[in-house]
Amino acid sequence: MPFEVFLNQTASGLLTGLVYGLSALGLSVIFGVVRIVNFAHGEMMVVAMYIALLLFQWLGLEPLLAVVPVAAILFLVGYGLQAGIINRLIDVPDTMQFLLLAAVGIVLTAGCMVIFGPDARNVTLPYSYDSVEVGALLIDKPRLLAGAAALIISALLFLFFRFTRTGKQIRACADNIAGARVVGLNVKRLYAISFGIGSMCIGAAGSIILMLVDVHPYLAGQYTLLAFVIVIVGGMGSHAGALLGGVLIGVSEALAGLLLQPSLKTVFSYAILILVLLFRPQGLLGRRA
Amino acid sequence: MSVLEVETLSKRFRGLQAVKSVSFAVPEHAIVALIGPNGAGKTTIFNLIAGVFPLDEGSIRLDGRPIHGLPPDKVCRAGIARTFQLVRPFAGLTVEDNAVIGALRAAPDVAAARAVAHEVLGRIGLLDRRNQRAASLTLPDRKRLEVARALATRPRLLLLDEVMAGLRPTETDQMVAFFRAINRELGITILLIEHVMRAVMALAQHVIVLNHGEKICEGTPESVVRDPAVLACYLGEEAV
Amino acid sequence: MNRLLATASPRALAALAGLFVVLLVAPAFLSGYLIAVMIVILSLAYVGQAWNIMLGFAGQLSIGHALYFGLGAYIAAAGYVKFGLSPWIGLIGGVVAAAIAGAFIGALGFRFRIGGVYFALLTIAFAECTRILFDHIAWLGGSAGLFLPVASRDTNDLWTLRGAPVMFYYVWLVLTAGLFVLCRALLASRLGFYWLAIREDEEAARAVGIDSFRYKMFAVMLSAALTSVAGVIHAFYFNNLFPETTFSVGRSIELLLGPIIGGVGTLFGPILGAFVLTSLSESMTVLAEHIQLGSKAVDGIKQVFYGLIVILIVLFQRRGLWPWLSRLLGFGR
Numbered sequence: 070m071p072f073e074v075f076l077n078q079t080a081s082g083l084l085t086g087l088v089y090g091l092s093a094l095g096l097s098v099i100f101g102v103v104r105i106v107n108f109a110h111g112e113m114m115v116v117a118m119y120i121a122l123l124l125f126q127w128l129g130l131e132p133l134l135a136v137v138p139v140a141a142i143l144f145l146v147g148y149g150l151q152a153g154i155i156n157r158l159i160d161v162p163d164t165m166q167f168l169l170l171a172a173v174g175i176v177l178t179a180g181c182m183v184i185f186g187p188d189a190r191n192v193t194l195p196y197s198y199d200s201v202e203v204g205a206l207l208i209d210k211p212r213l214l215a216g217a218a219a220l221i222i223s224a225l226l227f228l229f230f231r232f233t234r235t236g237k238q239i240r241a242c243a244d245n246i247a248g249a250r251v252v253g254l255n256v257k258r259l260y261a262i263s264f265g266i267g268s269m270c271i272g273a274a275g276s277i278i279l280m281l282v283d284v285h286p287y288l289a290g291q292y293t294l295l296a297f298v299i300v301i302v303g304g305m306g307s308h309a310g311a312l313l314g315g316v317l318i319g320v321s322e323a324l325a326g327l328l329l330q331p332s333l334k335t336v337f338s339y340a341i342l343i344l345v346l347l348f349r350p351q352g353l354l355g356r357r358a
Numbered sequence: 359m360s361v362l363e364v365e366t367l368s369k370r371f372r373g374l375q376a377v378k379s380v381s382f383a384v385p386e387h388a389i390v391a392l393i394g395p396n397g398a399g400k401t402t403i404f405n406l407i408a409g410v411f412p413l414d415e416g417s418i419r420l421d422g423r424p425i426h427g428l429p430p431d432k433v434c435r436a437g438i439a440r441t442f443q444l445v446r447p448f449a450g451l452t453v454e455d456n457a458v459i460g461a462l463r464a465a466p467d468v469a470a471a472r473a474v475a476h477e478v479l480g481r482i483g484l485l486d487r488r489n490q491r492a493a494s495l496t497l498p499d500r501k502r503l504e505v506a507r508a509l510a511t512r513p514r515l516l517l518l519d520e521v522m523a524g525l526r527p528t529e530t531d532q533m534v535a536f537f538r539a540i541n542r543e544l545g546i547t548i549l550l551i552e553h554v555m556r557a558v559m560a561l562a563q564h565v566i567v568l569n570h571g572e573k574i575c576e577g578t579p580e581s582v583v584r585d586p587a588v589l590a591c592y593l594g595e596e597a598v
Numbered sequence: 599m600n601r602l603l604a605t606a607s608p609r610a611l612a613a614l615a616g617l618f619v620v621l622l623v624a625p626a627f628l629s630g631y632l633i634a635v636m637i638v639i640l641s642l643a644y645v646g647q648a649w650n651i652m653l654g655f656a657g658q659l660s661i662g663h664a665l666y667f668g669l670g671a672y673i674a675a676a677g678y679v680k681f682g683l684s685p686w687i688g689l690i691g692g693v694v695a696a697a698i699a700g701a702f703i704g705a706l707g708f709r710f711r712i713g714g715v716y717f718a719l720l721t722i723a724f725a726e727c728t729r730i731l732f733d734h735i736a737w738l739g740g741s742a743g744l745f746l747p748v749a750s751r752d753t754n755d756l757w758t759l760r761g762a763p764v765m766f767y768y769v770w771l772v773l774t775a776g777l778f779v780l781c782r783a784l785l786a787s788r789l790g791f792y793w794l795a796i797r798e799d800e801e802a803a804r805a806v807g808i809d810s811f812r813y814k815m816f817a818v819m820l821s822a823a824l825t826s827v828a829g830v831i832h833a834f835y836f837n838n839l840f841p842e843t844t845f846s847v848g849r850s851i852e853l854l855l856g857p858i859i860g861g862v863g864t865l866f867g868p869i870l871g872a873f874v875l876t877s878l879s880e881s882m883t884v885l886a887e888h889i890q891l892g893s894k895a896v897d898g899i900k901q902v903f904y905g906l907i908v909i910l911i912v913l914f915q916r917r918g919l920w921p922w923l924s925r926l927l928g929f930g931r
Contacts, residue, residue, distance in 0.1 A: 106715045157913060163714040164659045165912050168858060171661075171851070172908035179901030290847055294726070297719055336730050339723040346720055347710050408805065434807035442805070448798040459795045462788050463807040471788075511806050 073205065078323045080206050084216030086319020088278050090312035091219040092292065093299035094226065095270030101306035102243045102263035105155060105166050109174035111293030113268060116177055117143050117275025118284040119185060125192050125279075132192060132279045133218060139276040140269045147268025152261040174289065181286040189283035197280075211280040222273050223312055226266070230308070239263050243306070291335065298342040304355020313353060361386045361515050361547045362407070367416035369402055376402045378571040379416070384515065389541055389548045391562035391579075395591060398568040400551045401443055404517050408440045409433040421514065434463065437514035441521055443551075447492040447503045453479065454488035456503055460510030471510075478510045482536060498529050509540065518550040522557045534560045559583075567591075610866075610924065614778075621771055625764050633763050637835070639876045640770035641828060646856030646868030647777045648824035654863030655793040656817035657800075658707060659714070662721030663825050664849035665728050666696035670826025671833040671844055672732065675744055678758070678834075685759045685834050692826040699724070700822025704815050722847060729845035739839070746837040759834035766835050773831070774869070777824065781865055793817060797863075825853070855904060859911055861918025870920050879903065 092114055099107050107113075120142060121135045130138075150173070158166050199210040230236040242249045242259050250256055282288075295318065303314025318338060325337040345352065362384040369377040377399045384390045392400050406413050409430040418426040425436050434440075439460075448456050457475035458468070465471035479485040482502050487495070492503055501521055508516060518537075522530050534557055540546050552558045558565065558579060565582040567575040569591040575582055582588055625633055645667070652660050673695055674688030703724055707717045733741040754761030759769075784790050795803040796810045804810050833839055843849060860871025879900055886896040915922055 108715075154909075154913065161916070164653070164718075165916060167659070167715050167718065169909060169912040172905040172912070174905075175851070176902050176905035176909070179898045179905065182898035183902070294719075294722065301716075301719075330734075332733070333730065336727050339727050342723050343706075343720065346712055346716055347706060350710070350712065350716065430801070430804040431807050431809045434805060440805055442802070446799055446802040448795055448802065450798050451794060455791065455794070459791050459803075459808075460806045462791060468786070468788055468791070507806060 073207075075324075075327070077206055077208070078327045079320055080203075080208055081212055082320035082323025083316055084208070084212045084319070085281065085323065086316035087216040087219040087223075087312070088274055088281070088315075089295060089299055089319050090315020091223055091277070092271055092274035093296045093303070093311040093315050094223060094308060095267040095274065096296045096300050097267075097303075097306060097308060097311040098270065099264055099267035100300070101308075102239055103151065103155070103159075103260050105158075105264075106163075106170070107267065108167055108170040108293060109177060110271060110296050111289035111291065112174035112177035113143065113146070113271045114275040114278075114292050115181060115284065115286065115289045116146075117272040118279045118288075119181055120272075121276040121279045122190055122192060122284060131194055132276050133214060136218065136222070136273050136276045140272040143272025143275075144265040144269040147271075148261045148265035150268070151264035152257070155264070156257060156260065174293070178286050178289050185286065187286060189285040191283040192279050194280065215277045215280050218277050219274065222270070223308075226270070227308065229266075235259075235262065239266075294335075294342075295338065298338050298345075301342060301350070301352055302345050304352030307352065307354040310352055310354035359386050360384060361388075361421060362549065363417075363419040363422075364403070364407070365417045365419075367403065367406060367418065368414045369399075369406055369411065370414055376571050377406065380568070380571070380573050381416075382566050382573065382576065384547060384549050385564075386547055387541065387545050388563050389537065389550070389561050390564045390566065391558045392549065392551045392566050392568065393553070393558060393582075394568035394574075397570075399571040400568055401519060402571075403568075404440065404519055404551060407433070408438065408517065434511060434513075438517060439508035439511045439513035439515070440517035441501075441504045441508055441519055443519045443523075445497070445500045445504050447495075447500050447507065449493035450491065452489050452491055453484050453495070453503055456492055456507050457484075457488075457510050460507035461512075463510070464512040474512075475506075475510055478506045481540070482506045482509075498525055501525070502533075505536075509546075513546065515547045515549060518548060518552075520551055520553060522552060522554040525554075527556065530554060530557055531560075533557070537561055555583075609928070613927075614866075618775055625767055630763065633767055635876065635880050637763060637767055637770055638880075639872050640767070640774045641832065642852075642856045642872035642876060643869040644770060644774040644777055645825060645828040645853050646860070646872055647774070647781060648821055648828065649853050650821075650857045650862060650868050651781070651817050651824070652821035654857070655790075655797065656704075656814045656821070657797045658704070658814070658818065659718045660721040660821075661718045661847065661850050661854070662703075662723075662725035663821075663853050664845045664847070665699060665721070665725040666822040666825040667829040667832070667849060667853070668725075668728065668732070668839075668841070668845040669695045669699060670829030671839055672738060672744065672829075673826075674830040675746055675833040675839055676738055679744065679746055684757050685830055686757065689827060689830045692830055693823045696822040696826035697819045700819045701815060704818035708811055708814055722850070725845055725847065725850060729841045732841035732845060741841060743838055743840040745839075746834065748837050759831070763835075766831065769831060773827065778865065778869070785865070789813065789816070855908065857918070858908060859919060861920035864918065864920045866924070867918050867920040870923065871918065874919065875904070875907070878907075 096107055096110050099105060117139050121132050121139050124130045124135045124138065125132065158169060194211065196210045200207050201210050201213055230240055238254050239259055239262065241254060242256060246256065299314035299318050300311055302317060303310030318341070321341065322334045322338060325334040329337065360383040364383070365381045367377055367380045380403065392403065394400055405411050407418055409428050409432065413426050417424055420436055420438060425433055428436065448459065454475060457479050458471045461471035461474035461478070465474050476485060479488055482505060484499065484502055484506060492500065495503060505521065522533060525533065537548060538561065541548060550561070562579050565576065565579050566573060567582055567588050574587050574591065575585045624636065628636065649660065649663050652658055670689065670692030673692040674685045677683035677688030677691060678685060703721060707720060712720060732738060738744050754765040756765065792803070792808050792813045795808055796813060800810050855875055856871035857868040858871065859875055860869065861867030882900060882903055883896055886899060911918065
C-alpha cells in the first residue's frame, strides 16, 4: 500500500478524531463535575445534528456557522435536564442514574424516528467534495474545517475553565464538592451550568460532524459508545485526555477501516475499550479513583 | 498452647512502615488486648491477620498452620472471626438474617443455622428484635449484632476492633460481662484492640502495647499500665 | 426488602397459585391475538427473572444480556437447520456457551474490580462485538439472517418445537413458573443468604467466610444460562434470526425493562413488570392503529413510551411497582 494513502488516512482520522474529542469533552466535563455518566450522550448529539440539518434546510445556514445556535440550544437543554430532572438523582446509585439517562436517550431517539423517519439525511455543501493539499497530504476540505473548528472550540473551552471566574468555580466543584459548598458556591447552579457546557460541546460536535456524515436516528448508540471509549481511554474527567483519546480513536478507526474491513472498525474500538477497562481503567491521563 | 502466633510481622504502605517486626502469641482460651496510641498499627495488624492486606515479612499461624496470604473468606473459614472498627452489619437485612448468614459458615443447612443464630442472639440480648432491620438499630445494638454475627461463625479466635468505642459505661460493662461469659463458657479466644481502658483492665489477661508500629511492652494489665515506656508514649517523655 | 419478599406471605402465594390455574386454562378462552400477547408477557417475565438474578442477586448491572439470548438462539437454530437436531439438544449447547461467556465476562469484571457503569459498558462491548461478528458469519446467514423451515402450524411437535402458538404459550408458562419456583427456592437456601450478604456488603460478607467471587460467578453463569433458553424458544417461535435484532442493545434493554418497572431484586417484580409493560404497550399499539398512524411511527411511539415509563419509575418509584403494589394489596409487610 502506498505510503501516501496510509498518511492521508491517518490525517483524516486525526481530524475526525478532533471532532470526536470535542464530543467526548462534553461527556468528560459532565462526569468530572456532576459525577454523572451521561448515557444519553449520543442521542443528544443526534438531536443536535438534526437541528443543524433543519437550520440548513430552512435558513441555508451551513453547519459550521450553525455551531453557534445549535450549541446554544443544547446548552439550554442540558441546563434544563440537570436542573429539572437530574438534580433529584445526585445521591442515587449509579445504576439508577444510568437507567434514567438511557431512558432519556431512548425517548430522544424514538422522537427523532417519529419526526424525521428512519432514512439517512445529509447536508451537501458547495465545498463538500473539495480537497486541500497540505504538504504531501491530500485532505478533504470539510474534514479539515471540521477538525480546525473542533480544535478552536476546545481551546476556547480550555481558556474558559482556566481564566474565567465561573470556570474556576466549576473546577472547584469538580475537585472538592464539600469545600466548594463551604466557600459559598451555589453548587446546584454550577452543576446545571456544567451540564449545560457539556451539552454545548455535544451540540457543537454534532453540528460539525454533520459536515462529514449522514444523520439517521440510530446513529446515536454508536456515538455514545464511541464517546465512552474515548473518555475511558483518555481518562474520565480529564479534558486533555478526552482530546487525546479522541485523536487516538479517530486514527485507529481510520487505519482499522483501511487495513481490516470497514465494518469491523467498531469491533476494534470495542476491543480497545475492553483492554483499557481491564488494564488501565483510569485511562491514559486520568487520576486513579 | 497458642491459638495465634504472630512472628516478625512487618508491613509497609508506600513511605510508611506501619508495622515493624511485631511478634506475639495468643494462648488458647485467653483474652489478649492490643493497645497503643492512634496510628500505632493495631488495626493494620488485625487486617493482616484477617487477610485484608498481604504482609511484607513474617508469619501468622493459627493453631500452628500458616494463614498469612489467605484471602479474608478463607481466613474466616480457618477459624478467625472479626468485627470492624466502623460497624458493618448487613444494614438492609434483619437482625436474624445477619446472624443466620454468620451461622451458615459452620452449620450444615439453613434450619440448623437459624437455630445457632437464635442461640447467639439470645446470648447477646437481641433475640426479641430479630425481625428488625439492622439499619434501624442504635449504634450499641449494631455493634452487638456484628459481634453476634461473628460469633455465629463458631470461630476459634475472635478479633474485636474497638468494639467498646462510643458506648456508655453501663453498656461497656455489659459487653465486658458478655465477653467474659463466652470466654468462660464457650472457651473462645479473644484478641481485642481497645482504647477504653476500663474495658481493657476488666477484660484482658494479657496486654500488648504498640507504638509507631513496634511492640514496646507486654504483660499483665497492671504491670503494663505502670511501665515507663508505655507512659512515655501516651503522656509524652516529660511526664514520666 | 429482599428477604421479606422471598418468603412471600401465604396470601401472595395463594394469589399466585390462583393466577397459575387461570393461565393454565386461559387459551381455551382467548383469541389468537391475545394468546400472542400472553406469549410476549410470559417470555418477558421469564427473561426478566433470569436477568434479575445477575443484578438483584450478584449486584452487577448487565446491559448486554442479548449476548446470551443470541447464543442460545443461534446455536439451537443452527443445530436444527444444519444438523436436524432437536431444539432441546441445541439448547444444551446454547446453555453451555452462554454460561462460558457469562463466566468469562463475570470473571473479567470481578477479578479486575470493574463495577457499576463500567461493568455495564463491558457487557455492551461484548454483546456488540458478537453482533458484528455474527454479521460476518456467512454459514449462519450473516446479516441476511438465519431462517428455520416452517412445516405447518397445525400439528404440534414439542420435540422440534414446530406448532401452533398455543404450544409455545404452554412452553413459556412452564418455563416462567418453573423459574419462579427455582428463584424462590434459591433465595430461601444458603445460596440466597450468601447472595443477599454479598449484595449488602461484599467485604463484610467475606469476613464471615463467604467466598464472594464464587457465588457472584454462579449468579452470573446462572443468569446467562437461563437467558439463553429464552433465545432458543424465541428462535423456534419466530423462525428467523438476524444479528441486528438478536444481539442488539435494544434487545438487551427490552429484557431488563420488566424487572426495572416491577422491581429489581424482588421475586414478583419481573413478572409484574412484564405484564404492565406489555399490556400498556399493546393498548397503545391498538390505539395508534385506530388513529391510523404508520407502523414505523407506532414503533417509535412505543419506544418513547418505554423511555418515559422508565424515567417516571426511576424518579418516583425507584424500587419498582411491586413493593408499592404489595403494600397496597396487603401482601408484604
